[in-house]
Amino acid sequence: MQAFARLLDSLSFQPARNAKLRLIETYLRETPDPDRGWALAALTGGLDFSSAKPALLRGFGQEKIGAELFALSYDYVGDLAETLALIWETDPAAGPPPTLGEVVETLQRATRTQTPAILKRWLDALDSTGRWALLKLLTGALRVGVSARLAKQAVANIGEQPVDAVEEVWHGLDAPYRPLFDWLLNGAPRPQSNAGAAFLPAMLAxxxxxxxxxxxxxxxxxxxxxxxxxxxxxxxxxxxxxxxxxxxxxxxxxxxxxxxxxxxxxxxxxxxxxxxxxxxxxxxxxxxxxxxxxxxxxxxxxxxxxxxxxxxxxxxxxxxxxxxxxxxxxxxxxxxxxxxxxxxxxxxxxxxxxxxxxxxxxxxxxxxxxxxxxxxxxxxxxxxxxxxxxxxxxxRDPMLADCVMMYAQRGHGKRSSFYSDFTFGCWRDGAEGRELAPVGKAYFGFTDEELRWLDKWVRDHTTNRYGPVREVEQKLVLEIAFDGIARSTRHKSGVAMRFPRINRIRTDKPAAEADTVDNLLRLLS
Amino acid sequence: MAISTATETLNPRTWLYPTPRGLYCEPGDFYIDPAFAVPRAVITHGHGDHARPGHRKALATPETLAIMRTRFQDMPDTEQQALKYGESVKIGEVEVGFAPAGHILGSAQAVLAYKGQRIVVSGDYKRRPDPTCPPFEPVPCDVFITEATFALPVFHHPSDAGEIGKLLRSVATFPERTHLVGVYALGKCQRVIRLLREAGYDKRIWLHGGLMSLCRLYQEHGVDLGDVAPVSEAILETFKGAIVLCPPSAIADRWSRRFAEPIAAVCSGWMNVRARARQRGAELPLIISDHADWPELTQTLKDVGAPKVWVTHGREEALVHYARGIGIDAEALHLAGREEEDS
Structure with a gap:
C-alpha cells in the first residue's frame, strides 16, 4: 500500500505524460503480484468500493482531535480525505501497514459494519501519504490525472508491446491481471482476446x-x-x-x-x-x-x-x-x-x-x-x-477570431520557465463600459521562437500576479483558430471554443479592434 | 521555574508589548525583531522578517551577527553586540539571555527577566535534530511567546530522511533530467545539503549564485557541505541527473532554462498540503521545514510549562484553542511585519 501511495502521490504532482508513464512503469516493474495488478485496476477505474462516506470520515476526525480543531483543519485543507490523512497519527504499535492486495481483498469480503474498525486499524498503521491514498481509493476518486489508456500504455511499455496489443486482450482479463504480467514480463503465452464484446483497437486517420x-x-x-x-x-x-x-x-x-x-x-x-x-x-x-x-x-x-x-x-x-x-x-x-x-x-x-x-x-x-x-x-x-x-x-478550415491576451501561466517540464498557457478574451459592454470577457485558453499553435517572444512579452507587460498566474496589459492581439463554438454556462462570456490554438500573433492590430463576444455569438449556428 | 510572587501583581503586558514597529520591552527600551530600524534591537535570528538593517544597536548571537553582516554589506553603521547561548547581559532594568532555538545557524530564543518575572520570546523554532545548529532548549518561564506558522493538527512534518529519500528516488527514476530544488537561501539550503550528504549523496551539488555567500559562511562555521559549486562556474556541464539548489523564485525564472527538462522540487513545510504545493508549481514537493509542526508546538508548550502563552504569526486560533484546553492562559499576539516566508 505504501508503494502504491507513493506512486499516486508522485502522479498527482507530475503533469507531464511521459513522466507519468515512467512513474507507472517503474512501479509495475518493482512491485510484485498481486499488488501491481490491483494498482492497475485502480488506475484504470476497475475498482469501486465507495465504502467510506464523508460522514464516516468527518466522524473519525472529530473523534480524534475534537470538532473545533477538525473544523479549522478542514477549512484550511479543503479536502476531507486529505484532512483526515494529515491529522491522524501513525501508531507504531499498530503493526506493519497493509499491502494493497490485503486492502482490496479485505474490503471485498468485509461487511458494512466491519469496515470502520478495519479502516481505523489501517489508518493507524499507514503513514500520511498511505492514509491519503487509502482514503482516495475508498472514496472512489483518485484524481491523479491518469486515464485508463495511459495506464495501459505503461503496462504495454514494460513488456515492449504496442498498447493496442494490451487493449485487445484487456476486456477478457480480470484484476489482478496475473496472466497479463506473466505474458509481458515472464514469457508466458499471450492471453486469449475475449470474443465476448471485447474492444478492438481503432484505426485512426x-x-x-x-x-x-x-x-x-x-x-x-x-x-x-x-x-x-x-x-x-x-x-x-x-x-x-x-x-x-x-x-x-x-x-x-x-x-x-x-x-x-x-x-x-x-x-x-x-x-x-x-x-x-x-x-x-x-x-x-x-x-x-x-x-x-x-x-x-x-x-x-x-x-x-x-x-x-x-x-x-x-x-x-x-x-x-x-x-x-x-x-x-x-x-x-x-x-x-x-x-x-x-x-x-x-x-x-x-x-x-x-x-x-x-x-x-x-x-x-x-x-x-x-x-x-x-x-x-x-x-x-x-x-x-x-x-x-x-x-x-x-x-473544415478552422474559424478565426482576434482576441486579446488577458492572463498567462507557466507550463510544465520543458516549458516550466516559460509563460505558455494563455487566457484570452473578447470585448463586450460591461457595467462600467467596454471590457474584455475571457473566451478561452490556448497553449499551443506557436513555434518555439514565438513562445520565447510571448514569454518575454508577458514578463514585460505583467500588471498583477495571482500565484502562478500573471495578468497582463490588455494590448496584445492573438489570432485564435478553433474548430467550433458553443454556448456555455460554465464560461463567463457564455461561449466555449473547441480546440482553440494560437494561429498568429497580431502585433500589427490594436487591441481595441479585436473581436467582440457578439461577433463570436454570430458564429453559433 | 521562575514563578515568583511578582507574577501575582505584575502584568507582563506592562513591560513587553506589541507596537507598530515591533515587540517592545519598555524597561529595557529595546525592540525584539522589529519590522523597522530602531535605536536598539534584539535579534533572534537572521531571516529577513526578523533581522533588518539600519538599527543603531543590535544584540544577537555571533552567528546571527555574521549572517546579518553577510546580507547587509557589513552593517558599518550598526553597533553590534554579540551574546553567546547561555550568557546574559543587562539592558536597562532587564536581563537578556539567549537559548538555542534549533531553527537555523545562530537562531536563539530571547530570555528576558525583569522583577523576578521571565518571558521567553522563542522567535522561530523547531524541535527535530538539524545538523546545522544546536537543538532547541526549553526554558521554564512565566510567559512563553510562540510562533504558530504550522499550528494546525494537519501539520505533521514527516522524517527528513524520508523526504530526502523521495528526492533521491526521483533522481534515480529520471536520470536524464535536472532536479531543481527550491530552498530558502538561509538555513534550508544548507540543511538540505547536509541531509543529502547524510543520505550518502556525495556528488557535486550545484548552487544558484544567490546561495553561495551564505553557504560559505556556514562552511566557515564548521558545517561541512562537501562538494558544492555555483552553476555559473560549470563548464561543459549538461546538468543531466544533477541536483541544483536555487531560491524557489528561480525555478520560474529564465535562469532555469539552461537545465535539462528540469523537475521542480520545492522544500517547505507548506508542501504538506496538496493545494499549496500545486499553487507553488511543485512537481516534487518535499516537506522539509525549519518550523515546529503541530506535535512539536504542543509538546513545547508542555515542556516550558509556562502558565501564560502568547501566540504569534501563523494560525493562532488553533493553538490558542489547544492551549486553553490544557489549562494555559493563552492569547493571540499580533505582531507587525511578519510574513509567510518560505518555511
Missing amino acids: NPIDRAELDALDPAHFRAEWKWDGIRVQVAASGGLKRLYSRAGEDVSGAFPDIIEAIDFEGVFDGELLVRRETAVAPFNDLQQRLNRKTVTAKMLKEHPAHVRLYDVLWLEGEDLRGLGFDERRARLEAWIAQKERPRFDLSPLVSFADWAELAAKREEMRADGIEGLMLKRGDSFYVAGRPKGPWFKWK
Whole structure:
C-alpha cells in the first residue's frame, strides 16, 4: 500500500505524460503480484468500493482531535480525505501497514459494519501519504490525472508491446491481471482476446490538406462526411453488449438507449451523435450526455443518442478486419439493409470524380454536425493505430477570431520557465463600459521562437500576479483558430471554443479592434 | 521555574508589548525583531522578517551577527553586540539571555527577566535534530511567546530522511533530467545539503549564485557541505541527473532554462498540503521545514510549562484553542511585519 501511495502521490504532482508513464512503469516493474495488478485496476477505474462516506470520515476526525480543531483543519485543507490523512497519527504499535492486495481483498469480503474498525486499524498503521491514498481509493476518486489508456500504455511499455496489443486482450482479463504480467514480463503465452464484446483497437486517420491531396489518386479513395460527434465502437457478442470510446473506455453506462437497441452480434465503428428526428444536434448537446454514471429519463428523451455507422470489424462471428475497405463496406451496407434500426444508420459515401469536385462539396457543406471529410483507401485493411497512407481526415478550415491576451501561466517540464498557457478574451459592454470577457485558453499553435517572444512579452507587460498566474496589459492581439463554438454556462462570456490554438500573433492590430463576444455569438449556428 | 510572587501583581503586558514597529520591552527600551530600524534591537535570528538593517544597536548571537553582516554589506553603521547561548547581559532594568532555538545557524530564543518575572520570546523554532545548529532548549518561564506558522493538527512534518529519500528516488527514476530544488537561501539550503550528504549523496551539488555567500559562511562555521559549486562556474556541464539548489523564485525564472527538462522540487513545510504545493508549481514537493509542526508546538508548550502563552504569526486560533484546553492562559499576539516566508 505504501508503494502504491507513493506512486499516486508522485502522479498527482507530475503533469507531464511521459513522466507519468515512467512513474507507472517503474512501479509495475518493482512491485510484485498481486499488488501491481490491483494498482492497475485502480488506475484504470476497475475498482469501486465507495465504502467510506464523508460522514464516516468527518466522524473519525472529530473523534480524534475534537470538532473545533477538525473544523479549522478542514477549512484550511479543503479536502476531507486529505484532512483526515494529515491529522491522524501513525501508531507504531499498530503493526506493519497493509499491502494493497490485503486492502482490496479485505474490503471485498468485509461487511458494512466491519469496515470502520478495519479502516481505523489501517489508518493507524499507514503513514500520511498511505492514509491519503487509502482514503482516495475508498472514496472512489483518485484524481491523479491518469486515464485508463495511459495506464495501459505503461503496462504495454514494460513488456515492449504496442498498447493496442494490451487493449485487445484487456476486456477478457480480470484484476489482478496475473496472466497479463506473466505474458509481458515472464514469457508466458499471450492471453486469449475475449470474443465476448471485447474492444478492438481503432484505426485512426492522419490529417491532410488540399495541396497534399494532389499527390494522391482520387480513384483509390472513398469519401465520407466527418461527423462532429464521438468516435465509438459498438461491440456485441454472446449476450454481452458494449459501447466503447475510441480509446477503449467502456461508456455503456452513460448510453443505455444505445445498449438496449443492440439486437445483433458484431463489432462496428461509428460516430455517436445526439439526433432529433433526422437532424444531428450540435456537439454541445452530446456533451450533456458524456461523463455521466447514470442518465435521467428526461435526458434520454431530450438528448436521444444515435450511432452513425461507417465500418464493420466483426460480423456474426467473422473477423472482417483483413478485408479491404470496399468489401467491408459492402458487407455493412447489406447488413444495414436487412432491418430498420432507429438508433443506427449508415454514414453515406460522398461521390466525387476528382479532388476539385470534392473540395467544392466540402466548401458547400456548412451543416451543423459535420467537421470535414474522411478519405479512406478502398483497399485498406482495418489496422490498429494510425498507419500512414490508408486513411486521412480533411477537416473544415478552422474559424478565426482576434482576441486579446488577458492572463498567462507557466507550463510544465520543458516549458516550466516559460509563460505558455494563455487566457484570452473578447470585448463586450460591461457595467462600467467596454471590457474584455475571457473566451478561452490556448497553449499551443506557436513555434518555439514565438513562445520565447510571448514569454518575454508577458514578463514585460505583467500588471498583477495571482500565484502562478500573471495578468497582463490588455494590448496584445492573438489570432485564435478553433474548430467550433458553443454556448456555455460554465464560461463567463457564455461561449466555449473547441480546440482553440494560437494561429498568429497580431502585433500589427490594436487591441481595441479585436473581436467582440457578439461577433463570436454570430458564429453559433 | 521562575514563578515568583511578582507574577501575582505584575502584568507582563506592562513591560513587553506589541507596537507598530515591533515587540517592545519598555524597561529595557529595546525592540525584539522589529519590522523597522530602531535605536536598539534584539535579534533572534537572521531571516529577513526578523533581522533588518539600519538599527543603531543590535544584540544577537555571533552567528546571527555574521549572517546579518553577510546580507547587509557589513552593517558599518550598526553597533553590534554579540551574546553567546547561555550568557546574559543587562539592558536597562532587564536581563537578556539567549537559548538555542534549533531553527537555523545562530537562531536563539530571547530570555528576558525583569522583577523576578521571565518571558521567553522563542522567535522561530523547531524541535527535530538539524545538523546545522544546536537543538532547541526549553526554558521554564512565566510567559512563553510562540510562533504558530504550522499550528494546525494537519501539520505533521514527516522524517527528513524520508523526504530526502523521495528526492533521491526521483533522481534515480529520471536520470536524464535536472532536479531543481527550491530552498530558502538561509538555513534550508544548507540543511538540505547536509541531509543529502547524510543520505550518502556525495556528488557535486550545484548552487544558484544567490546561495553561495551564505553557504560559505556556514562552511566557515564548521558545517561541512562537501562538494558544492555555483552553476555559473560549470563548464561543459549538461546538468543531466544533477541536483541544483536555487531560491524557489528561480525555478520560474529564465535562469532555469539552461537545465535539462528540469523537475521542480520545492522544500517547505507548506508542501504538506496538496493545494499549496500545486499553487507553488511543485512537481516534487518535499516537506522539509525549519518550523515546529503541530506535535512539536504542543509538546513545547508542555515542556516550558509556562502558565501564560502568547501566540504569534501563523494560525493562532488553533493553538490558542489547544492551549486553553490544557489549562494555559493563552492569547493571540499580533505582531507587525511578519510574513509567510518560505518555511
